[in-house]
Amino acid sequence: MSVDAGWDWLQHVVDHVELHASDYDESVRFYATVLTPLRIPYWSEVTEDERRTDFTRISVVDRRPATTELHLCFVARSRDEVDAFHQAGVDAGFSSNGPPGLRDYGPGYYAAFLFDPDGNNIEALYRDVDNRGHGWNG
DSSP, X not given: OOOOTTOOTTSOOOOOEEEEOSSHHHHHHHHXXXXXXXXXXXXXXXXXXXXXXXXXXXXXXXXXXXXXXXXXXXXXXXXHHHHHHHHHHHHTTOOEEEEEEEOTTSTXXXXXXXXXXXXXXXXXXXXXXXXXXXXXXX
């Protein structure tokens, strides 16, 4: 399929993602800690069948087997938010998978990476002025 020049690249194409957590409480702590600097709200729900916490369209669910080997990237509104995402995670004892900085993926691609409790690669990305996606950050 070719790229449609008329495609609205701001259109949402994914409604939600579920992450199954091997340690639900620790996973919620991770996401609450690192997503707060990105100003991503959350709420929790307990039903007869399960516990879940929704971070907008990303849900952490107390269900097995755990989600593993996932790369999930969150939008940051500035380099400072990327820095704060990474620092919050490291300060809370979570493992870095790459400190904040410009990446070779393209000009102006400023990102940081952390591992969540199940080893998923979680990224915060700011598309700086030199990046073709600049301005898509909401």
